Amino acid sequence: MDINIGTLAGQTIAMIVFVWFCMKYIWPPLMQAIEERQTQIADGLAAAERGQQSLDKAQVEAGQIVDEARRQASGILDQAHARANEIVADGKADGVKERERQLTAARAEVEQEVNRAREELRGQVSAIALAGAEKILTREINAQTHEDILGKLAAEL
Amino acid sequence: MSSTEAAAGEAHGSGAYIHHHLQNLQVCKGEHGEWVWNHCTGNFWAVNVDSMFFSILLGVLFVAMFWSVARKTSAGAPGKFQAFVEIVVDFVDSSVRDTFHGKSRLIAPLALTIFVWVFLMNLMDLIPVDWLPLAAGAAGIPYLKIVPTTDVNVTFGMSIAVFVLIIFYTIKNKGVGGFVRELTMHPIAPPTKGLGLIAAPLIIAFNFILESVSLLAKPLSLSLRLFGNMFAGELIFILIALIGWGQLPLHFGWAVFHILIVTLQAFIFMMLTIVYLSLASEEH
Numbered sequence: 476m477d478i479n480i481g482t483l484a485g486q487t488i489a490m491i492v493f494v495w496f497c498m499k500y501i502w503p504p505l506m507q508a509i510e511e512r513q514t515q516i517a518d519g520l521a522a523a524e525r526g527q528q529s530l531d532k533a534q535v536e537a538g539q540i541v542d543e544a545r546r547q548a549s550g551i552l553d554q555a556h557a558r559a560n561e562i563v564a565d566g567k568a569d570g571v572k573e574r575e576r577q578l579t580a581a582r583a584e585v586e587q588e589v590n591r592a593r594e595e596l597r598g599q600v601s602a603i604a605l606a607g608a609e610k611i612l613t614r615e616i617n618a619q620t621h622e623d624i625l626g627k628l629a630a631e632l
Numbered sequence: 633m634s635s636t637e638a639a640a641g642e643a644h645g646s647g648a649y650i651h652h653h654l655q656n657l658q659v660c661k662g663e664h665g666e667w668v669w670n671h672c673t674g675n676f677w678a679v680n681v682d683s684m685f686f687s688i689l690l691g692v693l694f695v696a697m698f699w700s701v702a703r704k705t706s707a708g709a710p711g712k713f714q715a716f717v718e719i720v721v722d723f724v725d726s727s728v729r730d731t732f733h734g735k736s737r738l739i740a741p742l743a744l745t746i747f748v749w750v751f752l753m754n755l756m757d758l759i760p761v762d763w764l765p766l767a768a769g770a771a772g773i774p775y776l777k778i779v780p781t782t783d784v785n786v787t788f789g790m791s792i793a794v795f796v797l798i799i800f801y802t803i804k805n806k807g808v809g810g811f812v813r814e815l816t817m818h819p820i821a822p823p824t825k826g827l828g829l830i831a832a833p834l835i836i837a838f839n840f841i842l843e844s845v846s847l848l849a850k851p852l853s854l855s856l857r858l859f860g861n862m863f864a865g866e867l868i869f870i871l872i873a874l875i876g877w878g879q880l881p882l883h884f885g886w887a888v889f890h891i892l893i894v895t896l897q898a899f900i901f902m903m904l905t906i907v908y909l910s911l912a913s914e915e916h
Contacts, residue, residue, distance in 0.1 A: 479672070479785060481660070481679030486687060486780075486789025493691045493749060494793075498741035501695070504702040505721045506740075511707030 601629030646874055653761060653870045656680040656783060657775040670774060680783055687780035690752040694745070720748065727903060732910040734805070739909055742797075743902045746790070751898035753780045754862055758887055758894070761869045781862040781897075784855065791855035794905050798850060801912035815843045850908050854901065861897050865890050 605625050612621065655670075660678035662668040672678035701717040710718060724744045732739055756779040768776040780786045802811045816822075816839050822832040865886075872882045 477674065477678075478676070478788070479658075479660075479678040479680065480676055482683055482783065482785035483789045483792070485679060485684045486786045487793050489684070489688050489691055490745070490749075490790050490793050493695055494738075494742050494745045496695050497698070497745045498738060501698045501702045502721070502741040502744060504705050505698070505718060506725065508705040508707050508710075509718055509722060509725075512710075515707055 597632055601632050604628065649874060650870055653765065655775045656777050657682040657773060680785060682776050683780045683783040683786050686756060686778055687753060687786055691749050694748045694752055728906055731906045734913045739906060743906055746905055747898050747902040750781060750901050751895060754894035754898055757862060757865055757890055761873050779862060779866055781858055782866045784859045787855035787859040791851035794854060794908065795851035798908050798912045801909055805913040816840050818843060854904055858897050858901050861893055865893055
């Protein structure tokens with residue numbers, strides 16, 4: 476327990492050496508690493524904060540876009556309905572017109588047919604009448620002399 | 633000498649056992665210039681070889697541990713050991729920042745070295761008191777005190793370095809005049825005019841005695857506090873070891889309590905160093 480200079484000085488010198496080494500080679504790199512990491516963590520936290528904010532903003536924007544799209548879609552649907560109704564109405568009107576036209580045409584044709592058939596029938600009846608009269612008259616007179624009378628008859632039929 | 637032998641020993645068994653455990657392994661120059669082991673009582677130039685050996689060994693251990701981390705440190709995700717080292721460094725750094733407001737490249741590394749080194753030296757106290765001395769005895773070394781901080785020379789050696797730093801920082805920050813003024817003009821300001829001038833030298837002398845004592849008390853109290861705590865703790869470990877087999881629960885209890893003292897004394901030594909140096913560099 477005596478004080479002795481050897482140990483005293485030895486310990487002081489050892490301490491100076493260790494403190495010097497610590498100051499030179501241990502403390503600066505460790506402190507630098509710690510401070511760098513502090514900045515990194517702070518930056519990371521700030522970035523996360525910013526990310527959260529932009530996410531919130533994007534969500535709001537997305538909601539707006541979806542609403543807009545919905546509104547547009549319903550507008551388009553309405554337009555389509557209106558157009559469809561229009562087309563159906565147009566079609567109906569066209570159909571009615573076409574039917575009228577075809578009906579008229581058919582009627583005219585039928586009338587024509589009837590007239591033609593009537594003419595033909597008339598001719599055939601007069602021929603039959605002529606043939607009948609001829610047969611009668613061949614017994615008595617020449618057909619040629621009475622041809623004008625027979626023609627009048629046929630016209631009257 | 634084991635504890636059981638000591639307990640059942642001859643007339644002066646316990647006394648010899650304790651004395652043996654408190655004896656440093658010393659070397660010094662004899663009267664004829666030859667190296668003498670262990671007969672150095674009263675020789676001012678002796679060296680306590682065991683204290684120096686373990687002190688330097690633990691200092692090297694500290695430096696190696698922290699340097700191995702500092703060398704390949706990176707700002708990325710740290711490994712477990714790096715994280716541990718950084719926690720210690722950060723703890724010391726915040727202690728320094730809280731107390732010392734000046735700028736100094738020295739004080740924080742100084743505080744770190746003191747804290748870890750003193751902690752490691754104190755920690756040697758937890759090694760059972762007979763293990764290493766017995767092993768050394770078997771190897772032919774008669775004495776071995778393994779806790780450097782139970783050697784007053786070691787704690788004094790460190791506090792002297794701190795004392796020199798206190799004076800250095802005072803002069804660096806306040807000038808030689810400031811240092812002298814600090815020693816002579818406080819706590820009683822000497823009168824500067826009138827009849828009081830006659831009393832001024834007396835007051836200055838009084839101040840000087842007072843301030844010198846308080847200045848010298850700093851390194852003295854710093855070293856004696858650490859030494860006293862560790863020496864007392866070691867002594868109680870030795871006394872417990874004398875009991876024999878019954879020592880086990882007592883030893884365990886005292887060791888657990890000592891973990892606190894080991895850490896606390898290392899912290900106090902570091903903290904007081906910071907406080908003294910910050911007082912030296914600030915006006916107060």
